[in-house]
Amino acid sequence: MWGSGLKPGKALARCILAPGFQRRGVGGHRSGVDGNSESARVIVLGGGLSGLLAAWHLHRRGCAVEVWEASPVPGGWAQTLPWPGPEGQPGYLERGPQGLLVGRDGALDHLLRDLELDLRPTQPKGPRWLGKGGRRQPSPATLTGLLRAPGLGLAGKARMLAEPFIPAGSGTAENLQDFFARRLGEGFAREVLPALVAGVLAAPPERVGLEALPRLKRLEARGGLLLGGLRAGPERTCLPTGGTGALARTLAERLGCVITSQPVQALEPLPEGRWQVHGEGLTREAETVVLALPSHGSAQLLRPLAPGAARELDAIPQLDLRGWHSRHAMVPSWERGIGLLVHPPEGRGLLGAVSLAADDPRGVPGLLQLRAYVGGAYPVAPDLTAWAGVFAELRRWLPELGEAVQVREEACPGAFPLLEPGHGARVARLQADLPPGLHWLGAARFGPGVPDLAEGIAAWAESLSVPRAAGGRS
Numbered sequence: 001m002w003g004s005g006l007k008p009g010k011a012l013a014r015c016i017l018a019p020g021f022q023r024r025g026v027g028g029h030r031s032g033v034d035g036n037s038e039s040a041r042v043i044v045l046g047g048g049l050s051g052l053l054a055a056w057h058l059h060r061r062g063c064a065v066e067v068w069e070a071s072p073v074p075g076g077w078a079q080t081l082p083w084p085g086p087e088g089q090p091g092y093l094e095r096g097p098q099g100l101l102v103g104r105d106g107a108l109d110h111l112l113r114d115l116e117l118d119l120r121p122t123q124p125k126g127p128r129w130l131g132k133g134g135r136r137q138p139s140p141a142t143l144t145g146l147l148r149a150p151g152l153g154l155a156g157k158a159r160m161l162a163e164p165f166i167p168a169g170s171g172t173a174e175n176l177q178d179f180f181a182r183r184l185g186e187g188f189a190r191e192v193l194p195a196l197v198a199g200v201l202a203a204p205p206e207r208v209g210l211e212a213l214p215r216l217k218r219l220e221a222r223g224g225l226l227l228g229g230l231r232a233g234p235e236r237t238c239l240p241t242g243g244t245g246a247l248a249r250t251l252a253e254r255l256g257c258v259i260t261s262q263p264v265q266a267l268e269p270l271p272e273g274r275w276q277v278h279g280e281g282l283t284r285e286a287e288t289v290v291l292a293l294p295s296h297g298s299a300q301l302l303r304p305l306a307p308g309a310a311r312e313l314d315a316i317p318q319l320d321l322r323g324w325h326s327r328h329a330m331v332p333s334w335e336r337g338i339g340l341l342v343h344p345p346e347g348r349g350l351l352g353a354v355s356l357a358a359d360d361p362r363g364v365p366g367l368l369q370l371r372a373y374v375g376g377a378y379p380v381a382p383d384l385t386a387w388a389g390v391f392a393e394l395r396r397w398l399p400e401l402g403e404a405v406q407v408r409e410e411a412c413p414g415a416f417p418l419l420e421p422g423h424g425a426r427v428a429r430l431q432a433d434l435p436p437g438l439h440w441l442g443a444a445r446f447g448p449g450v451p452d453l454a455e456g457i458a459a460w461a462e463s464l465s466v467p468r469a470a471g472g473r474s
């Protein structure tokens with residue numbers, strides 16, 4: 001097995017301690033696409049949030065690092081794209097997250113503070129609903145909504161109140177359905193959970209392992225969802241000025257070592273545990289390579305080097321999502337933004353929709369900007385492959401919605417990795433098969449939520465036992 005050789009952390013420590021590379025500015029280290037003569041200490045493959053976060057932590061530890069990103073712009077899914085209004089007014093849409101859920105003192109909280117990212121003040125949110133039983137109900141994500149959740153009954157509600165007294169589970173491959181049934185009761189798991197999980201992970205809770213939402217395990221270890229949540233403190237939604245894409249943009253700017261339009265094509269092992277990275281018109285040597293690519297991309301590179309790890313990566317299902325962005329006349333009382341979750345399969349593939357607040361600078365004044373999600377692991381009715389069908393389905397739950405003045409479809413192939421029950425064991429097998437000097441990170445390892453990626457990558461960096469740069473905080 002590859003894992004029995006040099007510990008990956010040691011290779012990184014060598015990179016930090018090598019004379020001449022200590023605290024070397026990464027910006028100064030970058031050589032252009034024709035700079036084949038220089039070698040980088042660490043090459044991060046993939047300039048999505050995972051790769052940028054990995055590079056950020058290495059950079060803060062004084063490591064000379066460079067990022068290779070295939071597309072012309074870094075950020076991966078986390079990009080804010082221009083979408084001018086009907087008369088050419090400035091406007092934007094998000095390719096991925098519309099906002100960032102930030103827990104107090106978590107890795108994402110630290111990162112936002114370190115980057116001094118300009119954030120819009122958090123505003124109260126507008127109405128949130130659950131579409132279920134053919135009717136629109138208050139969202140169960142709020143306490144009042146939860147107490148009025150349809151189908152729960154008195155016994156179901158009473159069972160939820162017992163949650164603080166439920167001991168932590170000991171199973172290793174629990175799925176979300178079993179976890180919530182154990183903690184909050186069968187009623188909650190059957191009547192409420194599917195819409196919540198579909199809205200976040202686009203999959204049925206019985207198909208998703210607990211590893212997809214690592215925060216749940218942490219809360220359970222701190223006394224349960226209620227007590228652990230109280231101890232951890234409230235989470236807030238942060239909206240960076242300039243959209244959530246500003247996070248990736250700022251990371252890339254501060255790093256100064258992201259080479260865009262530079263797809264990696266192959267990895268070649270060299271003597272003494274070094275690596276040669278081959279790309280279009282560029283070949284570079286590195287002591288350490290970090291794979292922060294979509295799973296299939298990492299699998300492709302690893303196939304000749306670590307077939308076992310490649311097989312594990314290939315076995316992680318990827319969920320395709322379709323996002324429909326639309327602009328409509330503003331609906332009175334929806335100015336603070338709305339949210340809708342649909343209890344699957346009632347939406348026939350429509351999982352939910354969310355709108356921007358009227359004063360959100362990404363939107364166009366006077367218009368309601370909505371994003372609807374379709375697909376994921378759920379079958380999509382044939383008429384929902386076109387806007388007319390999606391709009392008709394939306395109107396079933398949101399009858400106030402007028403005809404769209406603008407529509408744009410954003411296909412999101414492979415939007416989410418499906419972390420199935422037992423994913424932790426798969427990750428352990430994969431890691432054991434990785435050759436020394438190669439690291440693997442990303443949503444398929446830590447879960448797709450940006451806070452989970454931030455947490456997982458900060459812990460990964462911490463585990464490298466590399467001294468921190470003075471004043472650095474990761």
Ligand SMILES: Cc1cc2nc3c(=O)[nH]c(=O)nc-3n(C[C@H](O)[C@H](O)[C@H](O)COP(=O)(O)OP(=O)(O)OC[C@H]3O[C@@H](n4cnc5c(N)ncnc54)[C@H](O)[C@@H]3O)c2cc1C
Pocket residue numbers: 045046047048049050051068069070071074075076077078095096097098099101262263264265292293294297321323412415416441442443444447448449450451
């Ligand atoms: C529609 C949608 C909505 C979402 N909403 C939320 C949300 O509300 N909250 C939340 O927390 N999370 C959300 N997420 C999840 C979150 O955005 C992702 O999990 C996260 O951005 C993944 O980052 P990543 O770097 O791991 O992967 P990616 O963003 O996929 O980045 C991988 C990068 O690798 C690059 N690449 C591919 N092949 C190569 C190659 N050969 N060489 C070099 N580079 C290569 C790609 O171009 C890409 O930039 C959402 C995701 C989507 C798609």
